[in-house]
Amino acid sequence: MFEKIIRFAIEQRWFVMLGTVGLIALGIYSYQKLPIDAVPDITNVQVQINTSAPGYSPLESEQRITYPIETVMAGLPGLQETRSISRYGLSQVTVIFKEGTDIYFARQLVNERIQQTKGQLPAGIDPAMGPISTGLGEIFMWTVETKEGAVKKDGTPYTPTDLREIQDWIIKPQLRNVPGVTEINTIGGYAKQFQIAPSPDKLVAQGISLDDLLRAVEQNNSNVGAGYIEKRGEQYLIRAPGQLTDIADIENVIVSNRSGVPIRIKDVAQVYIGKELRTGAATENGKEVVLGTVFMLIGENSRVVSQAVSKKLEEINRNLPDGVVAQTVYDRTVLVDKAINTVKKNLIEGAILVIAILFLFLGNIRAAIITAMVIPLSMLFTFFGMVNNGVSANLMSLGALDFGIIIDGAVVIVENCVRRLAHAQTKAGRTLTRKERFHEVFLASKEARRSLLFGQLIIMVVYLPIFALTGVEGKMFHPMAFTVVAALLGAMILSITFIPAAVALLITNNVSEKENRIMTWAKRGYEPALVKSMANKPVVLSIAAVLVVLSGLLATRMGSEFVPSLNEGDIALHALRIPGTSLSQAIGMQTELEKTIKQFPEVDRVFAKIGTAEIATDPMPPNVADNFVMLKPTSEWPDPSRSKTDLVNAMQTAVVKIPGNNYEFTQPIQMRFNELLSGVRSDVAVKVFGDDLDTLNTVAGEISEVLEKVDGAADVKVEQTTGLPMLTVQIDREKTARFGINVTDVQNTVAMAVGGQEAGVLFQGDRRFDITVRLPEELRNDLQAIARLPIQLPGNVSGSDMPLFVQLGDVASLDIAPGPNQISRENGKRRVVVTANVRGRDIGSFVADAQNQIQQKVKVPPGNWISWGGTFEQLQSASKRLQIVVPLSLFLVFLLLFVMFNNIRDGLIVFTGVPFALTGGIVALWLRDIPLSISAGVGFIALSGVAVLNGLVMISFIRSLREEGMPLDRAIHDGAMTRLRPVLMTALVASLGFIPMAIATGTGAEVQRPLATVVIGGILSSTALTLLVLPILYRLTHRKEEEMDITDQQAKPAYTT
Secondary structure: OHHHHHHHHHHOHHHHHHHHHHHHHHHHHHHHHOOEOOOOOOOOEEEEEEEEOOOOOHHHHHHHHHHHHHHHHOOOOOEEEEEEEEEOOEEEEEEEEOOOOOHHHHHHHHHHHHHHHOOOOOOOOOOEEOOOEEEEEEEEEEEEEEOOOOEOOOOOEOOHHHHHHHHHHHHHHHHOOOOOEEEEEEEOOOOEEEEEEEOHHHHHHHOOOHHHHHHHHHHOOOOEEEEEEEEOOEEEEEEEOOOOOOHHHHHOOEEEEEOOEEEEHHHHEEEEEEEOOOOEEEEEOOEEEEEEEEEEEOOOOHHHHHHHHHHHHHHHHHOOOOOEEEEEEEEHHHHHHHHHHHHHHHHHHHHHHHHHHHHHHHOOHHHHHHHHHHHHHHHHHHHHHHHHOOOOEOHHHHHOOOHHHHHHHHHHHHHHHHHHHHHHHHHHOOOOOHHHHHHHHHHHHHHHHHHHHHHHHHHHHHHHHHHOOOHHHHHHHHHHHHHHHHHHHHHHHHHHOHHHHHHHHHOOOOOOOOOOHHHHHHHHHHHHHHHHHHHOHHHHHHHHHHHHHHHHHHHHHOOEEOOOOOOOOEEEEEEEOOOOOOHHHHHHHHHHHHHHHHOOOOEEEEEEEEEOOOOOOOOOOOOEEEEEEEEOOHHHOOOOOOOHHHHHHHHHHHHHOOOOOEEEEEOHHHHHHHHHHHOOOOOEEEEEEEOOHHHHHHHHHHHHHHHHHOOOEEEEEEOOOOOEEEEEEEEOHHHHHHHOOOHHHHHHHHHHHHHOEEEEEEEEOOEEEEEEEOOOHHHHOOHHHHHOOEEEOOOOOOOOOOOOEEEHHHHEEEEEEEEOOOEEEEOOEEEEEEEEEEOOOOHHHHHHHHHHHHHHHOOOOOOOEEEEEEOHHHHHHHHHHHHHHHHHHHHHHHHHHHHHHOOHHHHHHHHOHHHHHHHHHHHHHHHHOOOEEHHHHHHHHHHHHHHHHHHHHHHHHHHHHHHOOOOHHHHHHHHHHHOHHHHHHHHHHHHHHHHHHHHOOOOOHHHHHHHHHHHHHHHHHHHHHHHHHHHHHHHHHOHHHHHHHHHHHOOOOOOOO
16 A cells, blocks of 8 residues: 555655645644643633622631532532632632533533522622633733822822722723633722711711611612603603712711701711722732733633733723823733743754754755655644644643654655665666656665654554543643654655655756765774674673663662643742731731842842732632742843842842741742642642641641651641631620610621621712721721620610610620631541642652651541642652553554564564663763653653664664575674664654753743653663664574574584674
8 A cells, every 4th residue: 555655656746746735835824723822721620619708707608608518519420529718708619520521511510509509508698600711811910000190180199999990990891802801800909989987976866876877878879760651642761860979969868857857977977988898909019009810711822812912901001091001010921932932942953953964964965855844844734733633832742842753754765765766876877767766766665664654653652651641641741742643643644655756856867875974984983883792792782781770770769750840930929927917917018028029130020919809719818928020031130140049049038037928939820730730839738637627737737847857848838727816796695685685786786887788889880889888997996996886776765766775895795816717628628738849859759758757757636637639649640640551552562563573573672672762861861860750751752662763774674685685694784784874863863853952941941851851862872772782682583593594505514603
């Protein structure tokens, strides 16, 4: 079949060229549609349920909201686990489904179950699902700020409330409609409210309760439609507007009537534009701002969406009030472009090196160009496949592409064609006719075709185990395996169609096979080495065996990690303060921290989110802040050679001096990655489960003490679960009974006076603002004033018109004591987490060490248990998978070799290439001090394919010489010498293609470095093996046949080697 294809390609060469042009067009079209990203999105299928419960303490929100929601989620189809957090005023339940569950189906199921909880939840509590986004969905952030000296129309400066109003009613509605945006989240500033602040003394004097005030506003703020009337053939609609439109309207609402004198709101209260009781704030470069975040819809392309948002924001900026600007502070496009540039640079440099080598070795520029053409063509073929399979171009997917490996097959065929054409020409002593030329090309392609197809199939088979990875590992590495296999498939098709056609078309006139200097030197060096090693077989073989064993030992001593972390060029800094720190205090500490960081000349800007945003996708208490430190490009640094690690260390030293803070340094995407993977933001987490919070905290404390002493532990922290100061109003039931008051009367009064209660909405066009009733700030913060709150007695006790009041202090006492700060649960049980990052040591050995020490030193009380989490879990599950799958794929490789050679011996000989290749890879990693990671593992997988390919080329050629009747020793010698060029070429091409990747320093280079290092090291060692050890092994295994032949010819003389 393949012969027919090759013959067709040579005869219909113009048709093949036309097809190639078609492929180019298709590839370029696909390239424009190709989604581009920095890293694959590894979010699991999860649905967040956020419930805002104003005024609820962590214990109440767990008991009344979290527990019922968690219970009702149990037994959903495809449910993997549930996690939850209960905090002041917030309950968040995260429901995680098994891989492959459709997100919309999952949300539908969760929504149905939420409806069932409606009866069990307290009145007015409404659970809502989080945005349809992924953990990496926060792709764009901007701040709304004012220029120096900007003022409003009335000449007053802009307040945080004004900026928030601009964000909510001008910017947000426009950005929300950008395609691919699912939600806009705002943090910082104050949502505008019309506040009615009653004076308790005036209320008592006029005999008015807080409830009366609330009712008065509700009854004076509505529009009513009253149908229509017909008059003289016309129809008039009737409406009775009564909505409040401004502060004056609210002030004039009548609350009650005393002896014919109306009492208005303004007689007992002040009305002004107030501030909400907010749960979060944002700062930038040491001043408070309003921060907006764009959430990208699941499955969209982050680069396209953030570009569209950026463009829209420019338009919006033109229409903002004078002096107000919306400034971009984080844009995912920047990182994506950096990462893609790294990949692009590596691929282009690799391609140039490959072409240079081809030219050096073939000594024929046309042949070199034909071979190199396979690179762009197979890339275009890959783009087409990627677009159709929804694989985005990112560090992982393009990270394993090595043009050397891809064009191996083409190199072998072109080299063979050039060699045969030159030989035929020398033989004929003239330029070949067209027919002769085509015939030679056909024979050359046919000769190299079989070993080549098998070689490429072998490399593809070797990549199959990667498709067996599931979960997070699968999402990281599937794109990589897919692109490599697609590129190889493209190259394979091209090498039996395009290459023969192009050689037949373009290599016409005088074909000289110039033995260039490099080859002459190579042969001069190689021949004596080959002869020597053939003479000292035992020595060479034992050296080889010892090397393999030693590298095996070395591998056991090396560290391991899941994936090397990508240097994003920015720093994320998690700042923690003492639980119970108020928001205003936290902002003060934050501005000081930002001023310190801003002193570093490398820093472009610092911004932070403190506490929880409007949509609680990432709930944090007010004492925790996420800082984003954006760095300038390294070229603008005072010392461009300074490493980022050094900068982070310097920052750490500087910020530790600010009192009251605790820090954790990471990177924006990495922080999210860790959180998505295991619900914690760090590398390793020890989770303690149980029922009693005090016990959990004690055990967690003991664990953290042990962890801190483990070598390599950094940022060891126990989750802050306690220490939130609480003011409890203890109601005395005896006293309330004596006055005939219900407990709810007392509770409602406290809730309204201190927490505030909505009395309706005030509309201004599209904009709508709440009207709330709440005590003035100075009274709210005064415990004595709270104790004097008037509570109306039921019925008219004194016989006069005026109702009677008692003070809150008469029926209740006020106690201050610390309570729980947050309660986390996992799969229906409370848990406390101890987290640690690992520095200067690989995660694998750290965890083993820590587990061992904790087992010995920490006693866990009965009914409680410990489990481990963090990024190392992925490493473990991926390693387990690979332990089964890698041997399987090696077995498949062996099967292919067996099919190719039809005997086990030759298959095994070629197969010895694998351990040798691994030897080189391990040594290379060890020399560069890179731990084993899944990336390096993928490198080893690629290697086994390449190693086998070289042996294949050599052995199949020696075999064809034997079939022509050449004696064994001579066949081995000639075969090895003839095949020196293609073996060296494939080896150099494959390893040099990876050199730019191994030494790259751009964004994302860390992820590709292990892979490239392994391939380069392994190819060098396996080439040495192919050239020196393979001939020996072949000679030893085929000695018997040679002896048989000799015996047939004569009586057997003494036989020496």
